[in-house]
Amino acid sequence: MEREHQTMTKSFEDLSNEDVYSQHANLTIHIANQLLLPQRRTFVVDDRNKQIMRFLLYYFNDCPLAEEVFPDKHYKLHKNLLICGDVGTGKTLLMQIFSEYLKYTDNPNHFHNLSVTQMVNYYTIHNNLDRYTYNEESSVGFQIKPVNICLNDIGIESKVHFGMDTKVLTNEFLHARNEVWVHYRKHGHLTTNLSVAQLKEEFADSFGRLVDRFKTYNVIAMTGESRR
Template identity: 25%
Template sequence: MNENIKTHYNYQEIIMWIEQKGIELYGTHFKILETDYPIIYKLIAYFLKDEVTCFQYNINLNKGILLSGPIGCGKTSIMNIMKYLTPTEHKFFVKPCRDISFEFIQDGYQIIHKYSKGKLYEYEPKTICFDDLGTESNLKYYGNECNVMAEILLSRYDVYIAKRIQTHITTNLSASEIETQYGNRVRSRMRQMLNLIAYDKTTSDKR
């Protein structure tokens, strides 16, 4: 960690805890590589709501996280571990975008409502991490094609503005690929509601 950053948290100890949690969840091969520490420090600062460190990393605690990086760099597993680190009031669940697209084929447009405004019988939308944005495909429901995740993200933006409910995303798409797949409007909304934390493009596949 940058020596100039002052914090009352022991980040080295937290990384050891993350490794232990990773081993518990994923097996003995799980390890946090030192080259990934800059990314992990930012995520720890964000999910522990360490305001001083977030300020120095230029992370906005009101926004969600967009964690991007090449396939196999560990985005999904680290977000799954962060669920256990974050305080109760900021808990979130991780939902693969592919699963959402399959639900859409089965249940149609109510799925967009379910993952944006909340289920019809629930009062409050939830904080969600949409995992692997870009792996789902445009799907048809009764012959109507729909870019399901684009619709959900536009609705999540409205929820973020109205209620400050956050959204997190993992993806291996670049900003320009996001724009191509989801349109300029979605990319613009994502920029407004997410902090970008990116693994280096050369990060090796850990699988």
């Protein structure tokens, strides 16, 4: 398993040590404030996101304590992330924060953020989604090099965009990323304004395969009013 191999070759810091955890938590808040600086805003940690932040810090550092933060949710370290919530609740910002944090700490679970519009634009130019799925363009021999990705706001752009049906492309992305996850343990995280029930309806296929694959995600709900 790729993630298991990464864990063996990369020594994660022990976030079960509360002092170490605090150092990493403070780093994420610093990064968040840097990202919000152009908007003259500061990042707020409150009851709506505090435990989610804790879960994500444990999760991305392969700390088993992640599975204990929300015991009734049965979240697992090996699963992808699916973050749901209304517009402005901070889903995309949260993934931007953790992408920068993981890059800064040289964490093998680092992922790249991708918008649906960016994905469609790439397809318009290249007529494929390879860079964001199997990444064969970077392969050596027959060894493909998929990377961890977070596709943001799926379901929002389900329309014809630049002549492309975004629902079809998103479906293609989800199917390919599931295969990448199964065989290479590279993650394809998602954010969306839709509920899980709405996602299943929006992206249901004739065989029900995609609907079933949403079971491979830790579904995290971000609640409350817009922070914008």
